[in-house]
Amino acid sequence: MNTEHMPSYDQTAQLAKAEAGVDQLFSQRNDRWYPSCHIASKGGWINDPNGLCFFKGRYHAYYQLHPYGTQWGPMHWGHVSSEDMVTWRREPIAMAPSFEAEKDGVFSGSAVISDDGKLVIYYTGHRWRNGVDEGTEGNLQEQCMAISEDGIHFEKKGVVVPCPDDRIPHFRDPKVWKQGDTWTMVFGVCTPEHRGEIWMYTSENMVDWTFVGPVYKHPDPDVFMLECPDMFPLGDKWVICYSAMGLKPKGFESRNHNNAGYVIGTWEPGQPFRQETDFHLWDDGHNYYAPQTFQGPDGRRLVFAWMSPFTSPIPMENDGWCGQFTVPREVELADDHLRTQPIREYAQLDQNRKDFGPITLEVNESRTLLADAATADIDLEIDLAHSQAERIGLELHRTANGDHTLVCYDDQLQRVVLDRHCNSYGDRGYRTAPLDRSDGRLKLRIIVDHGSIEVFVNDGLEVLSSYSFPAEGAREIRLIAESGEGQAIINSLSIAGLATIWEHPDRN
Template sequence: MMNVENMPTYDQSEQLAKAEAGVDQLFAQRKDRWYPLEHIASKAGWINDPNGLCYFKGRYHAYFQLHPFGTQWGPMHWGHVSSEDLATWRREPVAMAPSFEAEKDGVFSGSAVISDDGKMVIYYTGHRWRNGVNEDEGNLQEQCMAVSEDGIHFEKKGVVVPCPDDRIPHFRDPKVWKQGDTWTMVFGVCTPEHRGEIWMYTSPDMVNWTFVGPVYKHPDPKVFMLECPDMFPLGDEWVICYSAMGLSPEGFEARNHNNAGYVIGSWEPGQPFKQETEFHLWDDGHNFYAPQTCEAADGRRLMFGWMSPFTQPIPMDEDGWCGQFTVPREVTLAGDHLRTLPIREFDQLDEDKQDFGAIELGVNESRDLVADAQTADIEMEIDLAHSQAERIGLEIHRTSNGDHTLVCYDDQLERVVLDRHANTYGDRGYRTAPLDKSEGKLKLRIIVDRGSVEVYVNDALEVISSYSFPAEGPRAIRLVAESGEGKAIVSSLSIAKLRTIWETPDR
């Protein structure tokens, strides 16, 4: 039953006005050296998880966790952008700010659905610290509800799913959809035994929710929380995705602080999910977390991820902003895992395309392709069957001091590699993605922004998303071949510039 006790603690409109002022104050000092032109980000301030993705009254809405008063994680608000076509985006006012007791320390992540009477309904986690200061004594988290007629202004309805056990330290991130005549909610839980689970509730009216049970339990006892869960049908299968806290690295896998992935299986209402595949990472890069999906107007399944700056140092937090989304991706089945291509609408941003055709490089030869690229949409195919170089690829964000990020095929690893060892700014290290060499070729699509690189391998069977913070000066793109017994063969290569996604430039 809905709980409106102690509502409101603060005037919502005053809190939103303060948040807008906070963003504007940070924006006044914002540096744009790495600020994205092709990726959703707040005008200023810290952002994390995508929230409330939906299509409503002719526009796509993307909300996000926002700290409007600083460039590191802090009291969570909901920022907001919207788009008519998924290619060009408009900045909208801050959507939600903490205003009553259950959410006084943050309006945490959640999702949006459209009610039967045509309203947008948001479900999100109201957050409080048990000790009133920090997480040392755990969280008090409950699932809340808000309603909007326009997607811009929200009327909060209070708590609809209170935490059922005071010993539960994490209880958050509701994802809601309608299954037949029943509304279904899943969210992540850390049980009193500190095991990561996904719980399910159902409702006939969107307000009164009944506990069904755990729909998924992580088998690894070290995984203590499954953040930002999502659950959706795809073809004849069901997909459960989550961001696993406590997952240990193994080989090339799960190298990040926390790691987001999915499992595919079957599900019937009222029953636990039956897992039929191994856990697979959504993205093999340094910086990917907390994805959320939604259904497009034409029925496609879309996914937005957060490029998470977990590892210190985080250079852009000195620039008045911190954090961005990935390029939105279309999700389709590909056997026992998912393919996640950039949305087709992203192609509308390409301009001034250069076609370099086929290129052959000798041993340790390199070739400059573009003298200065703030943004780029690169498509290339490497002839693996006839190349003999040990590494073939592109140095991206190459500056005059030698800084660059290398994207290449590594013949010793037999994997695609994104290597940041030559970067002055930010975390270094490399990440890799597996590939099937049986066809003797490798297709890469690489989307370059001012401070990031996304690599789509063989039509996005794998993806590597990482921040890349170039040094001062022009940012070149160079084709390189390293070592080996003979030439490197690139069958085709094209590079396009990209116009910005922003409907109205900030400056």
């Protein structure tokens, strides 16, 4: 363990300063789009989920936090916890930069439980080589370790995996797990040749780490970095996931600034990973990045991701906060790809569910379902076999000026579409998800929060997650059918409101 660059200034003082920064932003926060049923910092910028775990009877979700502004800046670790993943409590900020190896940011990482019952965090210590910014000299990044007895307070142990080559510009985001008697670490690397790879290290004691080699090399020469990698077993397969920097759009695929996805294959310790599927996006929406999975105490594989506001304009930057998580999702293997859908506990947030179906709409008919719905949990099933409308779906966040986000089935594309072209605030554009029409029906579950929409297609075989910033006034939900040769047939439709996830909503 390298303790050469251990604390150079008071960690306690840095944490107190960061808390004050968040409180200052919170005191001025505009809540017009602030989520009530998604995790977000009460003030400041957040990005990647970090250190997801179940420890001493509580779920812990840490996250990248800039506590002094609503744009990306020097990273800290924010923290929330929950007994049930439904009701969350804000915890003190867990880590702030406090020694040389991390002076410009406590970057992303993961958590494991040691054999003696302590919570161990592995994370990336970040500093700029030129002392100012990435510039032409790049980043100096090393993997660090911290230990906690309670999940709240951490003792930093310094660098455990130094950067092995000064020519490496990106070297970060460790994910650690134990297999047998061996601890394994993977993280993302941009090689000196500017190719994206995932490297693997192993350890017997959690401190001394040995380089095994690259476990995955991205085949695309445009992909220069694989951020936030994860590697986990599911059924009889292994999944490697990563957020690909430099991946170019192709048709409907990979339309975002950076894109998070996965490949599935087989792997045994000491053997190469054998890829069996193509790269598949975790989520087809505008705003999904940096997913991290963990195993719950009941054995479920669970995942959070960051709803990333990469594309300007980002209107919530002006509101004292920026960024939120997706809802927590369960991960299952579905043949050659993954199925993800809201954790079963999420239904506990439902309030006053109202049944609207079945419904038949005539050509170009629309119908207001709710006049004002700030949040909603919607279940919708469309009869594709007997419907003849070209588009069938829901206008969400519809305001008096006509702004709305459309979620629909598009018969010309034969895909599910999330379309924001009618919005006054934020980025516009549309995203689509592929659809298997073989059983003649389409099931959608749609989670609507104050500024976001998540669409789960056919029990989570595909998902679209996007920000949607409604204009002022009541937020209507409207059912629509557009054009075509005949009716739109809705087999079932129900909508519930959603309770807040916060234990103390008046202080959040």
